[in-house]
Amino acid sequence: MLKIYNTLTRKKETFTPRVAGKVGMYVCGMTVYDYCHIGHARVMVVFDIVARYFRYSSYDLTYVRNVTDIDDKIIQRANENNEDFTALTTRFIEAMHEDERALAVLPVDIEPKATESIADIIAMIEKLIANQLAYVGTNGDIFYAINKFKTYGKLSGKKLDELHAGERVNVDKAKNNPLDFVLWKMAKTGEPAWESPWGLGRPGWHIECSAMSTCCLGNHFDIHGGGMDLQFPHHENEIAQSEGATNEKFVNYWMHNGFVRVDDEKMSKSLGNFFTVREVLKKYRPEVIRFFILSSHYRSPLNYSDAQLDEAQTALTRIYTALRGVEMVNISIDVSYKARFDAAMDDDFNTPIALSVLFDIAKALNKAKADIHKSQPLVATLRYLGSVLGILQDNSDTFLKGIEADNDLTTEKIEQLIQDRIDAKKNKDWTIADKIRDELKEQGIILEDAPGNKTTWRRK
């Protein structure tokens, strides 16, 4: 039975879908004005796992993740680049999809864009005005009157009188209450703008997600996810907007993933301590990044460092080493390992435990290698459960041998040297044999002898 930690109640709750067998899930996506960093990769991978696990558990899932393709930063960046904002967003949406494909993140079912949802956004704002939850500010912008929404703060645990608005920023005088947030912004000259009953303008950030989620999944749906930092005010505001407009409950389960940190600080643009996905991919393989993300629980903080990535690489090497030489034929899996794996994933998607089950299988496989009847189900189980996490789908030799280095040490040459060494070994010329092995080791090639004058190799 699947349990999910619900931010709304701060408890793990048994997951009960609104409609038996069906799940609607909305995740706040990226604002596309730059390349995705590892923090973004974490959201993508975490909710990719959630989606994969729902499907593996036979749910009919509709996974929606939006794209924010109009906002202050986008306009600013487009101006800096002296290009149309749509050219900018189109480019970065494509880059985002490239990163996702690289990380084996499966495509979402629906990817709504803010700029293509303007009519829905306007309709929702009109409902909020009709329900007397929104008003026109003195500058013409439309604001949400948060004190009119009785349960404001229920997600983040904040009370209105405890929120010190404007403590760190200047209070906007156009609002009735400093905490009110903008739904529709009047356009300044030269800014992208859309027609609305209130004049030319553009939507506020929060209303986009309310409109896009309810539009794709209905007024009331199962799961809404995103990064921890979106809890307040973004998701709080979404609740106020959606429930205020529809008079229905908005979301049953709120899921928030923890941050990626660098030296125990949040990875963010403003701190300048971020690493883009494509940057890290130059150094580490996609599967290693994925494994690194899965190695801690999705709600825990995840410290980014080369040492951590190196460990992920080593850990994966252990499993692929176990798989080496016993590639799979179609055979039934070992249900006891599957049961342990499922129990881990059912417990709020506990991927570290799920991975530990994979290590247990790898150990059993290492012991069972000589016996094909024992080893085959283990290989099948490892591959199958790995697929739920989006890992271990590579050919083990391909993974272990890695990418050919950018020097003259070709695969052919490596294999020639190995043959030379085998010949030397036959003559018991250990000096030559060891010399070849040492020299290859210096170039990152590890040789491993097997019985019968067979030698396998891998890249360190």
Added chain:
RNA sequence: GGCUGCGUAGCAAAGUGGUUAUGCAGUGGCCUGCAAAGCCAUCUACACCAGUUCGAUUCUGGUCGCAGCCUCCA
């Protein structure tokens, strides 16, 4: 200041009211021409102080430390 959450062995990271997490690293052994890989065994833990309990790392309260949010952010 308010609101969340965290503090686990050398490192990373789960979890539990009493019994092996797991991966890397270390130590001893097996295997090997020697290694590597693998297997077996093994050493390092639960921030601190009280309380509840037959028994707490696990529950409760407090102390200290850290992070996030309270402005845009995954």
